[in-house]
Amino acid sequence: MTIDHVTFRPGTPEYDAARTTFAGTATPALVLRPTSAADVVAALDHARSAGLPLAVRSGGHNVLGLGAVDDGVVLDLSRLDAVELLGEGRVRIGAGATWGAAAAALAPHGLAVSSGDTTSVGVGGLSQAGGIGWLVRKHGLTVDHLLAAEVVTAAGQVVRASATDNADLFWAVRGGAGNFGVVTAFEFQAHPVTTVHFGTITFAADDVAQLLKGWTAAAITNASDDLTTMLVLMPDFGSGRTALLYVCLDSDDPSPIDALRTIGTVLTEDVRELRYADTLEEAHPPEGVLPVIGNALVGSVDEPLIDAIATAYAGGGRVVFLRSLGGAVARVDRTATAFAHRDAEALVVSAAFLPIDATDNQVAEARGVWRTIGDQGIGAYAGFLGSDSDEDIAALWPADTYARLREVKRAWDPDNVFRRNFNVRP
Numbered sequence: 469m470t471i472d473h474v475t476f477r478p479g480t481p482e483y484d485a486a487r488t489t490f491a492g493t494a495t496p497a498l499v500l501r502p503t504s505a506a507d508v509v510a511a512l513d514h515a516r517s518a519g520l521p522l523a524v525r526s527g528g529h530n531v532l533g534l535g536a537v538d539d540g541v542v543l544d545l546s547r548l549d550a551v552e553l554l555g556e557g558r559v560r561i562g563a564g565a566t567w568g569a570a571a572a573a574l575a576p577h578g579l580a581v582s583s584g585d586t587t588s589v590g591v592g593g594l595s596q597a598g599g600i601g602w603l604v605r606k607h608g609l610t611v612d613h614l615l616a617a618e619v620v621t622a623a624g625q626v627v628r629a630s631a632t633d634n635a636d637l638f639w640a641v642r643g644g645a646g647n648f649g650v651v652t653a654f655e656f657q658a659h660p661v662t663t664v665h666f667g668t669i670t671f672a673a674d675d676v677a678q679l680l681k682g683w684t685a686a687a688i689t690n691a692s693d694d695l696t697t698m699l700v701l702m703p704d705f706g707s708g709r710t711a712l713l714y715v716c717l718d719s720d721d722p723s724p725i726d727a728l729r730t731i732g733t734v735l736t737e738d739v740r741e742l743r744y745a746d747t748l749e750e751a752h753p754p755e756g757v758l759p760v761i762g763n764a765l766v767g768s769v770d771e772p773l774i775d776a777i778a779t780a781y782a783g784g785g786r787v788v789f790l791r792s793l794g795g796a797v798a799r800v801d802r803t804a805t806a807f808a809h810r811d812a813e814a815l816v817v818s819a820a821f822l823p824i825d826a827t828d829n830q831v832a833e834a835r836g837v838w839r840t841i842g843d844q845g846i847g848a849y850a851g852f853l854g855s856d857s858d859e860d861i862a863a864l865w866p867a868d869t870y871a872r873l874r875e876v877k878r879a880w881d882p883d884n885v886f887r888r889n890f891n892v893r894p
């Protein structure tokens with residue numbers, strides 16, 4: 469089968485779109501934009517026989533730019549973006565769709581899939597990382613609603629992975645960070661969701677420790693599972709330190725939000741009833757700075773962690789995000805999917821913003837500050853991992869999960885064809 473009809477070379481808009489990721493611009497040798505699983509088989513065959521490095525790209529939001537590659541082939545899945553309702557709340561979504569498009573297509577049917585909070589993030593990458601968004605405490609991770617995946621394997625076969633077909637592959641796809649084949653489409657069980665109470669409450673961030681203690685109590689320990697929040701300690705842009713609390717409540721009764729207003733001094737608030745699909749927003753990469761990103765899944769937001777976050781934040785030039793977990797995420801058995809850090813109470817993500825020409829020492833120093841927070845975690849999340857060192861990749865999965873992932877990798881991709889990712893070595 470010829471691949472000319474899906475091949476794009478430098479100088480075409482398709483090439484430029486595919487080489488640009490959230491992390492920057494790559495210079496691939498060529499871009500292949502398949503329109504079917506059969507095209508993916510042919511494209512994969514071409515990349516392998518040309519001996520070129522391969523990057524698989526859905527939405528291009530990996531923060532290290534793993535969705536593109538210099539001097540290699542970018543397999544750009546953006547044309548595999550159909551969203552099809554299958555009945556009884558089941559939906560088939562192409563890997564190249566964005567979560568904004570998927571949410572907008574489901575909204576008229578009163579349905580949603582628990583996913584991420586950013587419109588342009590790809591279904592392909594997020595659905596294999598885990599999927600942590602505004603519905604996570606009530607409905608669980610994105611992977612928890614996956615019924616089946618269509619996968620083009622390293623051997624060039626199109627297979628179905630589900631609880632009853634290739635169950636090992638199905639397990640690994642749900643949290644294995646894209647190591648096992650090219651997923652061309654996902655079948656999800658959507659949930660009935662129409663409007664939610666959504667918005668932000670802004671607090672003064674003069675007493676960060678107090679704010680974090682209050683947030684942990686009100687947003688996690690004593691919170692209804694209907695409530696999912698993210699507390700953002702904002703960098704000081706000159707008008708003082710503030711914290712932004714994103715609130716999403718999937719319930720008709722807004723009273724669970726009341727306790728959140730007591731955790732600090734409220735400066736502004738815009739929580740209102742909103743269509744779930746309209747809660748997803750666009751995010752743009754920071755310009756003119758070098759972000760040094762770390763994340764940790766934490767077992768509990770306890771005093772030592774709070775101290776470490778407060779100290780790192782006080783040092784300046786840093787944003788810290790705390791996303792509440794627990795609820796439905798913690799009710800799934802840790803062996804059910806390859807996302808195994810089920811007992812995490814929260815996800816902490818932080819970025820230090822360095823000058824664009826920062827020295828290696830400055831980067832190492834920023835990473836050192838992050839380690840004071842990160843080392844207190846029980847693991848890390850593939851979605852926001854800002855490093856692909858062996859040590860950081862090891863934090864994505866507990867040892868028993870990693871051993872099982874390696875077995876699946878050996879069965880489905882023994883030559884490590886799919887290695888431009890947080891790599892599980894066969």
Ligand SMILES: Cc1cc2nc3c(=O)[nH]c(=O)nc-3n(C[C@H](O)[C@H](O)[C@H](O)COP(=O)(O)OP(=O)(O)OC[C@H]3O[C@@H](n4cnc5c(N)ncnc54)[C@H](O)[C@@H]3O)c2cc1C
Nearest residue numbers: 526527528529530535584585590592593594600646651889
């Ligand atoms: C601004 C921003 C906001 C974010 N918000 C959230 C959020 O709210 N919740 C959350 O959980 N995560 C979030 N993330 C993290 C996001 O889930 C991951 O970066 C995810 O990997 C992005 O998927 P993608 O398809 O856009 O990325 P890509 O860069 O295209 O791919 C990411 C990785 O997955 C592999 N891959 C992609 N598609 C496939 C496929 N179909 N088959 C096999 N391998 C594939 C790629 O090779 C690459 O290694 C966010 C990231 C950014 C930059």
